[in-house]
Amino acid sequence: MALNTYFVDREEEISTILGFIKARANVLIYGLRGIGKTTLLEKVHDILIHEGRKVLYIDGYEILSPEDLFVISRRTPTMDARDSVRFIFEMLDHVIIIDEFTSLIQMLARYRPFGNVEDVVKYIRSQIQLRQRRGGESIIISSSALGFIKRATMKYFAPLFREFKLLFIGPMSFEAIYELAIKHGIKEEEAREIAELSTGNPFYARKIIEQVIAQGISPREALFKLIESKGDLDIYFTALMENLQAEERYILHLIARGRNRFYEIEEKLYKDPSPYLKRLEDNGLVLKIKKTRKFSQYIIPDKVFQAWLLSQEIPSLGKISREAIYVSSLGFEALVRELLRSITSVIKIRDWLGQSLELPPFRAVYNVSGHDYEIDAVGLRNNEAYVFEIHFWGKARYNKVLQLIKNAELFAKDYGKRIKEKVLISYFGYELTNKEKEKIKEQGIKLLTSKELREIQKKTGVKLGF
Ligand SMILES: Nc1ncnc2c1ncn2[C@@H]1O[C@H](COP(=O)(O)OP(=O)(O)OP(=O)(O)O)[C@@H](O)[C@H]1O
Ligand SMILES: [Mg+2]
The missing domain is CATH 3.40.50.300 (P-loop containing nucleotide triphosphate hydrolases)
Incomplete structure (x- = not known):
């Protein structure tokens, strides 16, 4: 079509x-x-x-x-x-x-x-x-x-x-892809999901839009259909992989599965991965993020490609559930975590309420599942933790702030870390009363929107499509 x-x-x-x-x-x-x-x-x-x-x-x-x-x-x-x-x-x-x-x-x-x-x-x-x-x-x-x-x-x-x-030429903004989907007659909620899933790549966006229209399925279903065996994007990525050496393909699978430090890759490859990593970087398939002189991390900037890699069953690496693929690579939360990971020197910005916020290079950024809680992102810096609550659908209300406070408390208790900052991220902004805003300021909680995310992105120089 x-x-x-x-x-x-x-x-x-x-x-x-x-x-x-x-x-x-x-x-x-x-x-x-x-x-x-x-x-x-x-x-x-x-x-x-x-x-x-x-x-x-x-x-x-x-x-x-x-x-x-x-x-x-x-x-x-x-x-x-x-x-x-x-x-x-x-x-x-x-x-x-x-x-x-x-x-x-x-x-x-x-x-x-x-x-x-x-x-x-x-x-x-x-x-x-x-x-x-x-x-x-x-x-x-x-x-x-x-x-x-x-x-x-x-x-x-x-x-x-x-x-x-x-x-x-970098990725498009969420708004641009959203607009593209709306122009094709896609409903608001689904258009947002398409914007989220395609991570600023118009080619992926069009493929998802086509599939959604042709089959009347959700964008998420559509994307899984596209990357599963014989789907359009499966054929596309398979062709891409055929042009790579076996070592390079293996490294891509490792990085997709979170083995993204040099020594972790070296350990699995049984030889020096440098030349292969170099070529993957050259092709733009892998991005090297230098944290300090000795420590760097590799990421796959194309999240749809990463999801496809994860959906491939590699005997030595196992199979991963759809849910895990979705959360780990395709969600908006995953992109935010990637952005936080890409910080290499202290970034100073003003939050949505005009408060100043400093984000340092984190030693690690990950999501946490406790017994009865889920934290979208935690950034660790020495013994201090930055706790993030991430919201994508529509404007966030005060209940999200309460959620963040509760999560931070639970995390501090379970992991024995001092909480340095509590940050709420809501892509499409906030719906808060003046009284609520005052309370948020008193508690030192920081609020970010798409605007601040773009500012951080600009400062890191890594383009993720915010
Ligand atoms: N500005 C845009 N507005 C709407 N759709 C777009 C835009 N840019 C690209 N697309 C759509 O995204 C898809 C890929 O775009 P295009 O072919 O221009 O990419 P490309 O960078 O030339 O890719 P390739 O490297 O494969 O040649 C096309 O289907 C195109 O219609
Ligand atoms: Mg072209």
Whole structure:
């Protein structure tokens, strides 16, 4: 089933790109698969056309030989693959947009006189410089090969990428995905759940929306259908895994299951995991979070991918229940815990009531299940505990504050820790009377909303999609 193509969000990115085009600067757009690069480039293309400008749009995946480039530039083909590139870059009055340009470069590397990717890159660079000297319009290129980009910008490709402004495309906000779901006629409550489950990735959001509409099931059911055997996302992730080495796949499963410190991975792998971790980091599949010089932790930033990993039955690692998968990787709470884990230096913010709050790098962040209580997140720092109550559906009322106080007391008693801070997090804000607000201040309880979460996210530099 094909969905309507509603466009949401990305105002900031669009205006940045248009600004670069105005300045005739070249731009390299990069970001994870499915994050919306192609959609963004198409939007920019439409805007430029609407303004009456000349644009050449090339989909790198559709260019299978130099012949295709000759056709696009409408020049007479030659036997020299360099000409196919040169003719394109000689179109000075066109803004050139190339989606998935890495694929284009790899194709060209197979044709004479190029011998390898490096030859192609060198030649393209000289052509781009020439174009710039002649006052040519911008070149906008995109890639999802994050590892490639990272290596390329550091190693011998560096000279080429110096010609480009880099623009990272991160996850969308909860609000944007919510809006997308609403536009497709999804009910409010379910739209919120879709926003929560897709963690800012529009590709996952669309898949869930499709499934919900087609089968009339809940978003959560829909997501499990998508990641179970032969579901759309199962096929997608299986293909992704096939491109990895066995060690890398194993490491992903370990990290997904909470063995996320270097020594824990090393212990299971029976060899040095460094090169594999490096590659996984390069591909953007794993994120390294450095706490101190000696201590770092690895996380899988893509929570849907993590849920799929957990749903795979690995003989040596066992099978995990749906409930456990949901709570550990997909819930809003899991994202908040991930955010708290990503703090590497003291973060100072003002809470929803204007009180100041300091969040330190925690030694550990986890959820706690007691006999008769559940704590969404506890952050440990030496012998002190930060207790969090996390609320997602709608505005939080005073009963949540009472819950938090009770949880903190129980935790202090059961674990013998001093409680440093009690923090309530409610994504969509609060519904509190003035008297209640006063009481909260007296008790030193801190309140956060989506706004403060975004502020923390910005300070950590880790993008989780708040
Ligand atoms: N701004 C947006 N508004 C609405 N839907 C979007 C938006 N951006 C992306 N999508 C949807 O998300 C899906 C993935 O987007 P897109 O193909 O642009 O991602 P991509 O980054 O180019 O992925 P890939 O690396 O796989 O090429 C598409 O179905 C698209 O319709
Ligand atoms: Mg794309």
